[in-house]
Amino acid sequence: MKIGALSRLAVLILLGVFLARPDWFGWLFTPLTRNGQAAIYTQNSLLNLTLNHLAIVAAATLAGSIVAIGLAVLVTRPAGREFLPLSRTLANAGQTFPPVAVLALAVPVLGFGAAPTLLALFLYGLLPIFENALAGLASVSPDVQEAARGTGMTDGQRLLRVELPLALPTILAGIRISAIISMGTATIGSTVAASTLGETIIAGLINSNLAFVAQGALVVGALAIIVNTSLFAIERHFSRYRRDQR
Amino acid sequence: MIEIEHLSKFFDETCVVDDVSMTIPGGALAVIVGTSGSGKTTLLRMINRLVEPSSGRILIDGKDISAIPPHELRRQIGYAIQGHGLFPHRTVGQNIATVPHLLGWDAAKVSARVEELLDLFQLDAAEFRDRYPSQLSGGQQQRVGVARALAAAPKLLLMDEPFGALDPIIRARAQEDLRQIQQRLGTTIVLVTHDMNEAIHLGDRIAVMDRAKLLQYDTPQEIVIRPATEFVGELLGSGERPFRLLSLQPLRPYIEPGEAPGAALDVDASLRDALEEALWSGRAAVPVRDGAGKTLGRVTLATAIRQAARPQ
Amino acid sequence: MTDNSTPLSSRHVIDRLGIVIFALAVAGLFCPFVLFRANRIVAGEARYALDALPGWPGYFLLAAVGTGAVLALLRLDSRLRLAVSFAALAILAVGLGWAVDSVTPAGDKISRTAPALGFWLELLAFGLLAADSVVRLGLKPLSRIALLIAVSVAIATILLSGIWSDLSVLREYANRADVFWREAATHIALALGSLVAAALVGLPLGIAIHPTKRLRAVVTGLLSAVQTIPSIALFGLLIAPLAWLAATVPAAAAIGIAGIGAAPAMLALFLYSLMPVVSNTLAGLDAVPPAANVAARGMGMTDAERLLQVQLPLAFPSILAAIRIVLVQNIGLATVAALIGGGGFGVFVFQGVGQTAMDLVLLGAVPTVALAFASAVILDAAVELVSVKGRT
Incomplete structure (x- = not known):
């Protein structure tokens, strides 16, 4: 794991330097340009685009997590159990919707810009978190539930001290999947005028400037890998009790 | 003292516990024995209100438990189940501390109690306190499960097949530990099992259940000597009855003065042990010694055989 | 073993999900059914079901949706609920076609009429009812495929019949x-x-x-x-x-x-x-x-x-x-x-x-x-x- 953490740090530092001083790397991208095109995207600072991108993804994932976990808790309580089978099916079927379609269909409701992107990311991001939260809550063994009741925990205590902590690794996996999907969908958000890293890629595609495409893609790819591995590390931390089994 | 009065439980239309009445004296170890589906577990679970009775009532020390909020009731009653039900995300120490925490004990007191219990169950506190359940062996998990049930020093402990998942050797050890701990703490224990051996070995009182009904509730001796129904007899195993009877009788009253050859038996052993030893080594009598190794006399094969007969 | 001790008297006649479906369907009745635009660019004008479907078809549509919503409230056999949802969806599909047809001026080729919020809410409500019924029926794999084929055939029939040919999406389709x-x-x-x-x-x-x-x-x-x-x-x-x-x-x-x-x-x-x-x-x-x-x-x-x-x-x-x-x-x-x-x-x-x-x-x-x-x-x-x- 040491090597993993080190390489994560290395990618992070490299990314940070690139975002702070993209012009230092111009020589790297020049071979991809034709007819003296600019090698580095300058319409908008790459740093700003990156921060914007991350902010949109973080906001949507956070909101999605809160709503999805809340819903999953609701439908696994006795009062909401009637909704469980349907909501599971809907979450499953909902994920067959391509994120792009969700994004495009959010435009008539909210117009262009960051808002439809946020809505699409939120809606689509809900599903994996919800599905994983359900799976996590369902995986708490009956023995453990029984023991928790037997020790005199109230329903609330059981949820907070036993069910949610045990479901946490699975829930975190859902949040990670959701965040990664959102990283990609946010990129496409540039087609509906959200200011994200997709902007450089789209600009590159429109102007046939592969340098722009490559730098946008590299930054998004690096971000996605960093986010994925970091969230994965958190997940592992919270599931440490599962390891070292005899 | 637990008084169970005309207790019945219906799930939908099926009756799982049918008009059961019994009294368990304080400090006793009562075993409810029966086949699966006999209603024994449901009966147990009604004592801490994990299941609510359809009719009848239960009094603990004279108080009707339906008047106590379930979660408060359960915090006063220890509960240990088969497969232990340890919380996998909490360490051994945190598991044991569950009820003390729920009861709002202060940290120092909880920590001292955890150490005391680990000590009681012969688990080294420094080594085991911060381990997760998945890092323990089956026998260790089971001990932690019982330690957790005893954490808040409950006057009553309910156990549902607590030794069911253990292999025979570890099970015998665990049963021995339980008896010693019960004698030391004076806890009232109600234990559910399908194993008649375990019932006879552990119980002061045995309740035999079949198809929702309580067939017989008595001392082990009475159950062995005078099974109330054919079913109780079957459960005992007809070929083993004399040996079960012997196993319930300690050696001490049958020691007579005199010499005998060969290895000596401990005075805490049962007549059954004496019979086995005598038959296996081809001796007519075996010497008996006390804990200090002093010979007290002998027990003869003839005595053992005489005592194996059904008393009239 | 789970605790079955909750009293069974709560087995009432009202279905909990039915309340959601009923609310959606009724809300849909108070929203515009279609949106008419004289051409692709101008802003749309909302048309309610009774405006878009003058006379008995409009009342029939409202009555059918209302009945479906009430039936959804009741705890009925899942097969019956599935039938109710399919019937309601079929009536909505035909109603949409008629509404678009009657809103579109005769011979017009540039106007665009699309389903509006009201239609989408009804679709959501009865789609939920259908999904829930299918889930509760617990269909076997082959039955699920059969149902999928049946639904696909039904949709293909509607598309080929031309009922929807004036619908804006299909006008875009016709153009390309x-x-x-x-x-x-x-x-x-x-x-x-x-x-x-x-x-x-x-x-x-x-x-x-x-x-x-x-x-x-x-x-x-x-x-x-x-x-x-x-x-x-x-x-x-x-x-x-x-x-x-x-x-x-x-x-x-x-x-x-x-x-x-x-x-x-x-x-x-x-x-x-x-x-x-x-x-x-x-x-x-x-x-x-x-x-x-x-x-x-x-x-x-x-x-x-x-x-x-x-x-x-x-x-x-x-x-x-x-x-x-x-x-x-x-x-x-x-x-x-x-x-x-x-x-x-x-x-x-x-x-x-x-x-x-x-x-x-x-x-x-x-x-x-x-x-x-x-x-x-x-x-x-x-x-x-x-x-x-x-x-x-």
Whole structure:
């Protein structure tokens, strides 16, 4: 794991330097340009685009997590159990919707810009978190539930001290999947005028400037890998009790 | 003292516990024995209100438990189940501390109690306190499960097949530990099992259940000597009855003065042990010694055989 | 054992989900049914059901929806609830066609009439009712496929009957029917082609790396890193090497490989697909009971025989599950190919976004979703079928 953490740090530092001083790397991208095109995207600072991108993804994932976990808790309580089978099916079927379609269909409701992107990311991001939260809550063994009741925990205590902590690794996996999907969908958000890293890629595609495409893609790819591995590390931390089994 | 009065439980239309009445004296170890589906577990679970009775009532020390909020009731009653039900995300120490925490004990007191219990169950506190359940062996998990049930020093402990998942050797050890701990703490224990051996070995009182009904509730001796129904007899195993009877009788009253050859038996052993030893080594009598190794006399094969007969 | 001690007296006649469906359906009645625009650009005018459907058809529609909503409230047999939902959906479908027809001036070809909030709410309400009934019925895999076919036939009938021909989406379709089917073919070719390639490469790869722990870690690590790269970024990154390839190797250019177009899209989809195929192959092989392997060896099977007769058949449900994941994922991702000139339904989606023409977006999005959904239903059923067979 040491090597993993080190390489994560290395990618992070490299990314940070690139975002702070993209012009230092111009020589790297020049071979991809034709007819003296600019090698580095300058319409908008790459740093700003990156921060914007991350902010949109973080906001949507956070909101999605809160709503999805809340819903999953609701439908696994006795009062909401009637909704469980349907909501599971809907979450499953909902994920067959391509994120792009969700994004495009959010435009008539909210117009262009960051808002439809946020809505699409939120809606689509809900599903994996919800599905994983359900799976996590369902995986708490009956023995453990029984023991928790037997020790005199109230329903609330059981949820907070036993069910949610045990479901946490699975829930975190859902949040990670959701965040990664959102990283990609946010990129496409540039087609509906959200200011994200997709902007450089789209600009590159429109102007046939592969340098722009490559730098946008590299930054998004690096971000996605960093986010994925970091969230994965958190997940592992919270599931440490599962390891070292005899 | 637990008084169970005309207790019945219906799930939908099926009756799982049918008009059961019994009294368990304080400090006793009562075993409810029966086949699966006999209603024994449901009966147990009604004592801490994990299941609510359809009719009848239960009094603990004279108080009707339906008047106590379930979660408060359960915090006063220890509960240990088969497969232990340890919380996998909490360490051994945190598991044991569950009820003390729920009861709002202060940290120092909880920590001292955890150490005391680990000590009681012969688990080294420094080594085991911060381990997760998945890092323990089956026998260790089971001990932690019982330690957790005893954490808040409950006057009553309910156990549902607590030794069911253990292999025979570890099970015998665990049963021995339980008896010693019960004698030391004076806890009232109600234990559910399908194993008649375990019932006879552990119980002061045995309740035999079949198809929702309580067939017989008595001392082990009475159950062995005078099974109330054919079913109780079957459960005992007809070929083993004399040996079960012997196993319930300690050696001490049958020691007579005199010499005998060969290895000596401990005075805490049962007549059954004496019979086995005598038959296996081809001796007519075996010497008996006390804990200090002093010979007290002998027990003869003839005595053992005489005592194996059904008393009239 | 669970606690069944909750009193059963709460078994009332009102269905809880029914309350939600009722609320949605009733709310829908108070919202505009269709939106009329004199041409593609101007703002729309809302038309309520009674305006759009003057006379008895309007009242009939309202009455039918109202009745359906009330029936949804009651705890009825699931089959009856399914029938109610299908009836309501059919009446809504025909009602929509009539409403559009009556709103559109005779002979007009440039106006655009689309379903409005009211229709969508009714669709959601009765769609929920249908979904819930199907879930509660717990249909067997083959029955689910049969139901899917029946619904598809019903939708095809409506489309072919011309009831909806004045609907804005279908006017967009009519304007570009040729292109539509060409892009549909491209879309399916992208999704299926990359799937086949991934299966042909991923399966042997999974089998090859299965015994070696280190190799497994390296390969799955690499492939999952690929999976985290956002689609548009991967498409973009592949443009450069493929452009170079096309420029330097004439043969590559001759078979259609180019920096922009279908080739990078296909390659990207292939790379995305590898991970699920490889990891499910590994998981399937891992799940083969050790006893089965030992028994096969003990009977004198060679490694190849053991693989073909024991391991692969046992791992098949897991591999099929990967095919399901990949196909559904690829159908969705293939929309992004349009951004790099790869074609597919994404062409309409992005054109629509560019022109703020939602009908065009729908023309691309609806078939994509329908394809993905149908594939999911069929392959889920297939996975269930082979898993059940394997167990008994």
